[in-house]
Amino acid sequence: MRFFGRWDIILALGLIIISAATLFLINANSGKTIAVISIDGSQTERINLTAVKNRTIPINGAVPVVIETDNGRIRFLSAECPDKLCVRTGWISKAGQTAVCLPARVSITITGADDKLPDIITE
Amino acid sequence: MDTPISKPYISFSDSKPRFIALLGLLTAQAIALSILEALLPQLPGLVPGVKLGLSNIVTMYSASVLGVIPTFFIVLVKSAVSGSLRGGMYFILSLTGGLVSSLAMSILFKLKQEKLGLMGISIIGSLLHNLTQLGLVALLLNIPGLLYYIPVLVISGVVMGSVTGLIFKCTLPLLNKQGVCIRSRREVR
Numbered sequence: 001m002r003f004f005g006r007w008d009i010i011l012a013l014g015l016i017i018i019s020a021a022t023l024f025l026i027n028a029n030s031g032k033t034i035a036v037i038s039i040d041g042s043q044t045e046r047i048n049l050t051a052v053k054n055r056t057i058p059i060n061g062a063v064p065v066v067i068e069t070d071n072g073r074i075r076f077l078s079a080e081c082p083d084k085l086c087v088r089t090g091w092i093s094k095a096g097q098t099a100v101c102l103p104a105r106v107s108i109t110i111t112g113a114d115d116k117l118p119d120i121i122t123e
Numbered sequence: 124m125d126t127p128i129s130k131p132y133i134s135f136s137d138s139k140p141r142f143i144a145l146l147g148l149l150t151a152q153a154i155a156l157s158i159l160e161a162l163l164p165q166l167p168g169l170v171p172g173v174k175l176g177l178s179n180i181v182t183m184y185s186a187s188v189l190g191v192i193p194t195f196f197i198v199l200v201k202s203a204v205s206g207s208l209r210g211g212m213y214f215i216l217s218l219t220g221g222l223v224s225s226l227a228m229s230i231l232f233k234l235k236q237e238k239l240g241l242m243g244i245s246i247i248g249s250l251l252h253n254l255t256q257l258g259l260v261a262l263l264l265n266i267p268g269l270l271y272y273i274p275v276l277v278i279s280g281v282v283m284g285s286v287t288g289l290i291f292k293c294t295l296p297l298l299n300k301q302g303v304c305i306r307s308r309r310e311v312r
Binding site: 003008011107 | 209210212213216238239240242243246247250260263264265266268269271272273274275277278280281285288289292
């Protein structure tokens with residue numbers, strides 16, 4: 001049984017190559033990284049990751065979570081959601097990375113200082 | 124090249140009992156598969172929450188054999204079960220991903236085109252499922268930054284789509300045994 005037809009392979013490889021190339025082009029820039037914490041869709045806090053020390057941020061909402069920052073990185077320390085996907089994401093530190101807790105509607109996104117994506121709230 | 128999955132459809136007017144029975148079976152299978160893959164160990168690679176999409180196997184089969192509206196029904200029920208087990212947000216996510224994915228797959232099957240085989244359709248289905256979910260989360264939680272994950276999801280969609288496509292091809296005879304097309308008197312192949 002032949003599994004892949006010719007166009008299937010073209011489609012699959014084409015998509016993989018384009019995505020891999022895109023990943024290369026969006027390179028993580030070194031330098032100032034800013035973590036943006038959003039709750040329920042609105043940005044509540046911007047943290048300069050390179051300048052922050054170890055610190056925990058509890059967020060009390062319908063689903064409480066605790067965010068921890070460390071030297072240049074940030075993560076969900078704990079969360080009371082059932083699936084804990086956010087906690088399992090672990091530390092994120094590079095521009096473009098995101099951690100989300102869906103039940104709590106809390107997200108951490110890291111943007112670079114010269115990020116091209118439009119900010120909803122600019123500092 | 125692949126042969127089409129079935130000709131013709133098993134339609135409601137052909138045989139109501141058979142249609143309903145098949146629909147029920149497929150729905151149950153979709154639910155069972157989604158529960159099964161929730162039990163599998165997750166690979167927290169780059170994006171946690173990337174699922175294997177085993178129920179896409181059933182969705183794809185239904186899209187080709189039963190048509191688009193019955194497939195929507197299966198997706199709806201399966202998402203409702205997922206949502207009741209995992210939380211309201213996941214119902215909407217699963218629903219939109221499944222609807223877009225099955226719509227696209229039905230269109231591809233209806234076109235009876237010669238180029239893309241089952242693997243290609245499976246890949247496109249998984250891809251759209253992932254991207255729709257990503258877009259929805261980005262929209263609802265207002266995280267434009269999530270769009271950075273599009274390349275990752277495309278690659279994982281291709282990989283997962285290939286895996287489910289392979290499983291689909293291997294289990295196609297078993298799936299076909301569930302419903303015999305009575306119009307043409309031969310087994311749906």
